Amino acid sequence: xxxxxxxxxxxxxxxxxxxxxxxxxxxxxxxxxxxxxxxxxxxxxxxxxxxxxxxxxxxxxxxxxxxxxxxxxxxxxxxxxxxxxxxxxxxxxxxxxxxxxxxxxxxxxxxxxxxxxxxxxxxxxxxxxxxxxxxxxxxxxxxxxxxxxxxxxxxxxxxxxxxxxxxxxxxxxxxxxxxxxxxxxxxxxxxxxxxxxxxxxxxxxxxxxxxxxxxxxxxxxxxxxxxxxxxxxxxxxxxxxxxxxxxxxxxxxxxxxxxxxxxxxxxxxxxxxxxxxxxxxxxxxxxxxxxxxxxxxxxxxxxxxxxxxxxxxxx
Amino acid sequence: xxxxxxxxxxxxxxxxxxxxxxxxxxxxxxxxxxxxxxxxxxxxxxxxxxxxxxxxxxxxxxxxxxxxxxxxxxxxxxxxxxxxxxxxxxxxxxxxxxxxxxxxxxxxxxxxxxxxxxxxxxxxxxxxxxxxxxxxxxxxxxxxxxxxx
Numbered sequence: 001x002x003x004x005x006x007x008x009x010x011x012x013x014x015x016x017x018x019x020x021x022x023x024x025x026x027x028x029x030x031x032x033x034x035x036x037x038x039x040x041x042x043x044x045x046x047x048x049x050x051x052x053x054x055x056x057x058x059x060x061x062x063x064x065x066x067x068x069x070x071x072x073x074x075x076x077x078x079x080x081x082x083x084x085x086x087x088x089x090x091x092x093x094x095x096x097x098x099x100x101x102x103x104x105x106x107x108x109x110x111x112x113x114x115x116x117x118x119x120x121x122x123x124x125x126x127x128x129x130x131x132x133x134x135x136x137x138x139x140x141x142x143x144x145x146x147x148x149x150x151x152x153x154x155x156x157x158x159x160x161x162x163x164x165x166x167x168x169x170x171x172x173x174x175x176x177x178x179x180x181x182x183x184x185x186x187x188x189x190x191x192x193x194x195x196x197x198x199x200x201x202x203x204x205x206x207x208x209x210x211x212x213x214x215x216x217x218x219x220x221x222x223x224x225x226x227x228x229x230x231x232x233x234x235x236x237x238x239x240x241x242x243x244x245x246x247x248x249x250x251x252x253x254x255x256x257x258x259x260x261x262x263x264x265x266x267x268x269x270x271x272x273x274x275x276x277x278x279x280x281x282x283x284x285x286x287x288x289x290x291x292x293x294x295x296x297x298x299x300x301x302x303x304x305x306x307x308x309x310x311x312x313x314x315x
Numbered sequence: 316x317x318x319x320x321x322x323x324x325x326x327x328x329x330x331x332x333x334x335x336x337x338x339x340x341x342x343x344x345x346x347x348x349x350x351x352x353x354x355x356x357x358x359x360x361x362x363x364x365x366x367x368x369x370x371x372x373x374x375x376x377x378x379x380x381x382x383x384x385x386x387x388x389x390x391x392x393x394x395x396x397x398x399x400x401x402x403x404x405x406x407x408x409x410x411x412x413x414x415x416x417x418x419x420x421x422x423x424x425x426x427x428x429x430x431x432x433x434x435x436x437x438x439x440x441x442x443x444x445x446x447x448x449x450x451x452x453x454x455x456x457x458x459x460x461x462x463x464x
Contacts, residue, residue: 010453084434106430125428127452191455286327 004299005110005112005119009130009166010044014173017147019135019304023294024138024287026307028236031290036065041296042095043069044087045122046078046102050264051285052122052131053057056099059292064312068095085114092117097300100124118299126162127282132262133166135291140219143258147174151216155181156223157207158188164223171233177202178256179217181209185230208244213253220245220278222261224268247272260284273284323360329377331399331406332389337362340372342354344391346421348386357377375401388421390414391458414442414458422461424449438464 012020045053048071048257056066069075070152084107091098091309092115100108101122108121108128123129132214141147152171154164158180170176178196180203181190187205196203206213214220225243230236244267245259261269265281275277297307337345340361344350348355356377365371373392380400390412400408420437429452432436439450444457 084430102430103428104430104433105426105428106449106453109451110430110434110436124430126453 003112003118004301005108005121006109006130006299007112007121008128008296009133009170010128012130012170017134017173018111018169018171019299020134020291021138021141021147023298023304023307024134024290024306027290028142028287029294030310030313031293032062032314034064034314035297035302035307035310036060036063036300037312038155038162039065039097040095041065041067041069041097041099041298042091043067043071043099043122044091044101045069045071046073046084046107047102048072049101049123050131052101052129055285056122056292056296057290059289059296061292062289063296065096065296069099070274073129084111088114088119092121099298101297104120107116120295120299123162126160128166129162131288131292131295132163134295135284135288136163136167136221136260136262137170138257138291139260139280139287142283142287143280144218144256147171149175150218150231151177151179152219152221153179153181153217154188154221154223155245156225157229157314158182158223159186160229160269161223164188164221167221168192168196172199172201175200177204179204179206179213181206181213181243182223183207183235183243185232185239186225187209189268209245209249211249211252214249214257216254217257218254219258220259222265222268226268235267244268245273246270247276250276250278253278319332323358323363323375324371325404326356326358326377326401327404329355329375329401330381331401332372332376333399334365334368334372335372335393335396337370337372340374343372343374343389343396343421345383345463345464346388346392349374352376352379354383357391369370381417383435386410386414387412387415388418391418391461392463414449416442418442419445420464422447422458423464424452424454425456425461426452429450429454 060067088111097118099120099122102124105127106120107124112119150297158164227236256280259278261281358375360373362370363398367452398410399406418440424431440447448455
């Protein structure tokens with residue numbers, strides 16, 4: 001039997017992505033239900049991530065599930081030397097689905113092999129964070145009406161940014177054109193550019209970030225340029241204010257442009273951008289609930305048809 | 316070749332692993348568990364002169380024939396070794412090693428943050444050309460630089 005877990009975005013087909021989009025759409029229309037009444041969702045956060053955890057737990061509660069778990073591994077037996085295997089074996093006996101955040105790469109895949117209880121990867125080190133990508137895709141679809149043939153501009157830290165790497169992989173089915181805008185030191189790694197070439201994804205690289213460059217964008221996906229990523233702090237000082245989006249830079253923007261950001265934002269999007277019709281990052285965060293409602297139901301074997309014909313909807 | 320045969324005695328039956336880079340000899344011994352072989356006679360020639368390689372090593376192990384899977388593990392540390400199966404002092408078969416499609420518990424992932432370096436699990440690598448891709452963290456690594464488990 002195929003493992004229903006969601007550990008990586010890399011293997012999801014176009015059909016599966018669109019299927020999850022449809023399901024998320026139904027949850028957006030009717031987010032509150034009892035479809036998971038009697039089910040238990042375990043949220044195991046081996047490293048803190050308040051935003052992701054609250055989003056998953058809200059999704060579970062809105063569907064009527066109970067939530068168990070921990071938010072700080074210091075209070076668990078892993079500090080006593082318990083292996084991840086033992087923790088997973090124990091929790092899988094208690095719960096119907098495990099949502100797991102871990103600081104080690106490949107941890108979710110490993111966990112999914114230990115148990116028949118489905119595992120949802122809520123981030124494993126710098127490796128994968130598929131629920132973020134699903135909500136990003138949902139937001140792109142919601143704002144553009146399609147996922148096909150879009151001009152997507154990725155800005156900021158493209159070297160370490162796991163969200164932008166996963167987005168490239170997920171978009172391979174939809175013939176996008178990517179623009180990579182970053183300082184040299186944080187440029188898109190060669191392996192992802194090679195991935196684009198192998199999958200016929202067009203891409204253009206820029207070091208400049210200005211109104212002309214972004215005038216062709218449908219989606220402007222901002223990420224944070226973090227000081228600790230730089231080996232040369234003079235270089236950081238030079239570029240730190242270049243990759244900041246300001247309201248005046250949107251003067252040539254297309255009407256359909258929407259600005260996304262995985263949050264938390266620090267200063268890479270100026271506050272005055274929030275009031276423009278292009279800002280969409282808070283809606284994007286809200287979409288996280290619908291995307292995660294869909295993900296939890298899907299790994300539990302609940303189909304789109306069952307979601308559509310759900311009789312437990314709370315009006 | 317004759318000089319070599321003088322230096323490392325012939326065996327009646329068994330396996331000869333030749334053209335081992337000398338700096339990989341002990342890894343080959345470990346991979347095939349030759350150091351745990353307490354009953355059979357083993358001849359090891361270390362730092363022998365070789366026209367093509369400069370220096371090479373050779374192992375002759377009596378009365379042991381390895382499976383293809385066992386021998387293919389050698390391809391990671393010594394891809395150019397030649398194997399001869401000996402019967403009645405004659406070479407009955409010569410073989411080369413081939414890189415398998417997957418390596419299990421042979422090499423270590425060089426990503427310290429990979430789960431396989433932090434939990435008691437077998438490592439797994441998918442082989443793509445000359446690189447191995449860790450099954451868990453998906454980091455690709457150069458097979459000439461990897462360390463054995």
